[in-house]
Amino acid sequence: MxxxxxxxxxxxxxxxxxxxxxxxxxxxxxxxxxxxxxxxxxxxxxxxxxxxxxxxxxxxxxxxxxxxxxxxxxxxxxxxxxxxxxxxxxxxxxxPKTVVFQSRMTWVAAQVVLHRPDLADRCRPIVRHGADFLLHMWDSRHGGFLWEHPLPSGSPRFRQPKHSYGNAFAIYALAAASAALDDPALRDKAIATFHWLEQHAHDSVNGGYFDALDLDGTPLPVREPATTPYDIPLVDTVGTPFGCKSMNTQLHLLEAFTELYRVWPDARLRARMDELLHIMLTRIHAWPGTQYMNFTADWKVIPAPISxxxxxxxxxxxxxxxxxxxxxxxxxxxxxxxxxxxxxxxxxxxxxxxxxxxxxxxxxxxxxxxxxxxxxxxxxxxxxxxxxxxxxxxxxxxxxxxxxxxxxxxxxxxxxxxxxxxxxxxxxxxxxxxxxxxxxxxxxxxxxxxxxxxxxxxxxxxxxxxxxxxxxx
Structure with a gap:
């Protein structure tokens, strides 16, 4: 403690x-x-x-x-x-114990260890505490990190059991924690998460990654406004329309892959970073200096305010x-x-x-x-x-x-x-x-x-x- x-x-x-x-x-x-x-x-x-x-x-x-x-x-x-x-x-x-919050706080403690030697001894136990809990959020049956642990049950408004955005932050935290604690097992779990996203969320046809995912990693389908009941949301927890892609998720996947690349300079990981950089510059960047927020699977823009x-x-x-x-x-x-x-x-x-x-x-x-x-x-x-x-x-x-x-x-x-x-x-x-x-x-x-x-x-x-x-x- x-x-x-x-x-x-x-x-x-x-x-x-x-x-x-x-x-x-x-x-x-x-x-x-x-x-x-x-x-x-x-x-x-x-x-x-x-x-x-x-x-x-x-x-x-x-x-x-x-x-x-x-x-x-x-x-x-x-x-x-x-x-x-x-x-x-x-x-x-x-x-709620969401993967995003748990990952972010683990990453915070890891960064203090890595950048502030005078505070490192105080923060290492915090990094370990956070990383240990993150490992419990891994789905031992289907792979990938759950959005929340434990998953809520019986609520029609619960949006998705897994998300590429959440798995991105798990990679981000585990890669930093592996460096802060000199623990290769945490790096290996970050690598496993990258491979899980490759298998389930990456779009091999149009590039980039789908946002909301089912428990088995299948991208959740589009919910048409005209046919979706009013008590069922049209957008996921991050604000992306179901079955679509977002600037927010592509950006934070790039962020996570950058952190992972520093401890695991793998060729396929580098290729995905290049792919995401290309998407950010050619699909998401908008004149005169802003970004489109949400997209269909084939990168057609869905209107939204800018951030x-x-x-x-x-x-x-x-x-x-x-x-x-x-x-x-x-x-x-x-x-x-x-x-x-x-x-x-x-x-x-x-x-x-x-x-x-x-x-x-x-x-x-x-x-x-x-x-x-x-x-x-x-x-x-x-x-x-x-x-x-x-x-x-x-x-x-x-x-x-x-x-x-x-x-x-x-x-x-x-x-x-x-x-x-x-x-x-x-x-x-x-x-x-x-x-x-x-x-x-x-x-x-x-x-x-x-x-x-x-x-x-x-x-x-x-x-x-x-x-x-x-x-x-």
Whole structure:
């Protein structure tokens, strides 16, 4: 059982609420540096290091200390997902054990082990705890990972027993856990999951992967609106029409395959990564810098709003996959990736309040509900700094850095809960808290995965940029 926290506090020990208050004072943005032109346009190495320290303190307090060890379920295994604003856990009946949430929290702990040596000893038991539960979610009869363990019974609204998206995150977590624990058995289970998807979900005719799968791995058929009873959903848990494919699933399969390729550089896996990159660039990428969301089996577009968060997330994941394949400067990848961010900043960014809206129309701006969701802000944070390093510095163009700082201040000022710690799920356009579910700290779709990746990568990138400037001065 893990009981230690991630922030070192000298005695006398403070209560958690007092620690939160102290951190908010230490890392507050007041007086706001957003008004400091030197900070916004031409940051010095000292400012970059100071900002990295802010992000690091936030990671430790509002991610690691907020989630661990309270989310560890020592009774039923795995991780608890549902928490109220004050981190009160919901009863067991409201704690579904989905493969996506369990995988994401396992991956979070594994990334801390791999990237933060000072915290590795504390997180290894968490990685093992999560990986052990994931292995119980494997279907010993049919193969593949169940969407939820145990599967709900007797509910006509339960959408699918298995999903390529869920199996993708299992691969993602197990590959990272195998590296963090030096455990080849976890890598082998990730490889087995890849082969299972190849056999059942891969479309050998049109390319890509089907989304929703039956228990035996068969892709579930299309449900026609005119003939499907009203109490039977037309879309699966991820939001994809049954019998179809989605940007979301192809993207996260690419993400998972990239993680697996780092521990298992297999030729067939590489071929599937190339296939998915080609699909992302030629089928899913849409003018002038966004993505189609859902498709029929043969890649005909199904109309849907665009997702600014997925667009900026895709920029990073495309670049990460290309780098893993030895093509870090692939011009087609970077053209598409930059177009996603430039379009999101032009159409989805809130120039009055800061932050990125959730959904929108390609050219007409955000669409209701006009909210700022936590994961969208963190994916934008990570990608903005990536593009600042790639384009902003060599072009002497401050736009990505300026938006990065504004995005970080929006997160600090509006998404962090100053009383109980952690992030709100969503806030209104002006940053005010939306009462009710918007204040929840955890549910099956709100793990710590987006923010952990964004903060770890941004901290390392800020330090690298500072070191580069210091070395050249």
């Amino acid at each position: 893990v009981t230690r926290h991630f922030l070192h506090v000298s005695r006398p020990l403070l209560s958690f609420s007092a620690v939160i208050a102290l951190v908010n004072v230490l890392f507050s943005s007041s007086p706001s540096r957003a008004s400091d032109s030197a900070f916004m346009v031409n940051p010095s190495p000292a400012i970059l290091r100071e900002l990295a320290a802010e992000l690091d303190g936030t990671l430790r307090i509002h991610v690691l200390d907020s989630w661990f060890p309270r989310c560890i379920d020592n009774d039923r295994g795995g991780f608890l997902c549902t928490f109220d604003r004050d981190w009160t856990p919901a009863p067991a009946s409201r704690q 600014f968060g997925h667009d900026v997330e895709t920029t990073f994941l495309l670049a990460d996959a290309a780098a893993a394949l030895g093509r870090p400067d692939d011009p087609a990848i970077w053209r598409a990736g930059r177009s996603f961010v430039d379009h999101a900043l032009r159409v989805g960014w809130d120039p009055e309040n800061g932050g990125l809206f959730n959904t929108g129309s390609t050219l007409y701006g955000p669409t209701p509900p006009f909210v700022k969701i936590w994961w969208v802000q963190f994916e934008n944070l990570n990608t903005l700094l990536l593009l600042h390093e790639r384009y902003g510095l060599p072009e002497n163009n401050p736009v990505y850095w300026t938006r990065f700082v504004e995005q970080w201040r929006f997160i600090q000022n509006h998404l962090i809960d100053p009383r109980y710690g952690g992030w709100y799920r969503e806030v209104a356009a002006d940053g005010t808290l939306i009462p009710g579910p918007g204040s929840a700290k955890g549910w099956q779709w709100k793990a710590a995965y987006h923010e952990t990746r964004a903060l770890l990568l941004a901290i390392d990138r800020l330090k690298r940029l500072a070191a580069g400037m210091s070395g050249s001065s």
